[in-house]
């Protein structure tokens with residue numbers, strides 16, 4: 392057993408409690424979204440913000456930029472692999488149309504405190520196109536002075552000038568897709584990016600004034616071993632990103648076509664994967680990183696860790712965040728939004744996206760309108776995901792219930808986790824113990840009323 396300041400983890404607990412389950416970037420999870428939620432439903436929720444008496448929270452904006460130059464075999468994102476650079480101009484024209492339509496429904500209060508460009512590869516766009524997109528966004532939304540502007544970076548697509556240009560456009564956060572530095576692993580997933588290339592991009596980000604750099608790592612990739620991933624971690628620790636996300640590769644070739652190109656025989660076994668994970672957690676904690684939750688780590692001075700300590704951590708589609716519950720507006724193919732007590736998702740293909748916008752229709756494919764019970768359960772699950780506590784009095788006051796009788800069955804089900812020392816339930820609250828921080832999904836799942844009907848294929852944490 393390794394005992395660390397505020398997290399304890401052991402192989403035995405992982406073997407016992409690491410279940411298949413949702414990551415709860417939303418509740419209900421996206422597999423519950425359905426076509427009963429239409430464009431008209433989305434417009435109704437957007438219009439609720441257009442109320443002079445309302446004090447709306449500022450917006451969070453997500454823009455999906457789906458184009459990539461080459462295919463990474465592990466990829467599960469909605470992307471379009473193409474060498475044709477002219478396709479982006481058309482996409483931008485439609486994004487402009489979508490933004491204008493949404494802005495019209497939202498009304499005049501369009502303050503935004505967060506922006507995230509994801510993909511795909513956002514830097515597939517030329518500098519001029521990125522500038523055009525930012526101008527477009529700024530013409531419809533008013534970014535607050537302390538807004539977080541983040542962009543996902545494929546290190547193969549940027550140089551010093553790109554990073555300076557992005558900083559000039561106002562971006563202050565970057566997230567680098569690093570995955571693994573081992574040349575054989577990179578070859579087997581068709582993503583060649585030597586350490587020197589990533590190091591150059593990270594240095595350029597720092598020089599350009601980016602406040603926070605995140606590195607995404609993936610374990611469980613083909614040809615990975617303890618020794619090779621140990622070397623990758625050496626180099627990542629050398630780069631010293633403020634945040635690290637350590638994802639488990641979920642091999643689902645029936646769902647993600649790209650993954651059919653992965654040689655299954657080269658994948659590490661479940662046991663090797665567990666050992667790689669345990670070694671990685673040790674190494675990151677020894678290097679001074681703090682465990683934030685699920686698969687996220689940060690430096691102690693990073694805002695995420697401060698929010699964890701202050702109990703002001705939140706969770707949204709991008710993972711853990713310091714920003715309070717914002718309405719999220721998604722633009723582009725397959726983008727997800729969360730407005731009021733609703734979720735919506737746009738159509739996945741360019742063809743469908745363009746067809747909707749050609750007739751001035753918002754490209755909503757599906758969504759979900761939360762019931763009061765969903766809203767209540769969402770709060771409980773999200774508080775658990777952020778390591779609690781779940782305070783009964785606060786929930787009772789917010790939802791007009793008596794927690795202990797409303798959730799009598801769930802409290803009974805939680806006993807197994809309490810007995811294992813993962814949580815403590817007392818008269819006032821459910822607290823997550825240092826031992827339980829890695830298994831918050833398991834206690835969250837107890838409160839998930841939709842799980843029994845879910846057909847989604849969930850992954851394990853490890």
Ligand code: SF4
Pocket residue numbers: 458459461462463466467468470510511512545568
């Ligand atoms: S991992 Fe990123 S760069 Fe690679 S194919 Fe997927 S979206 Fe594109």
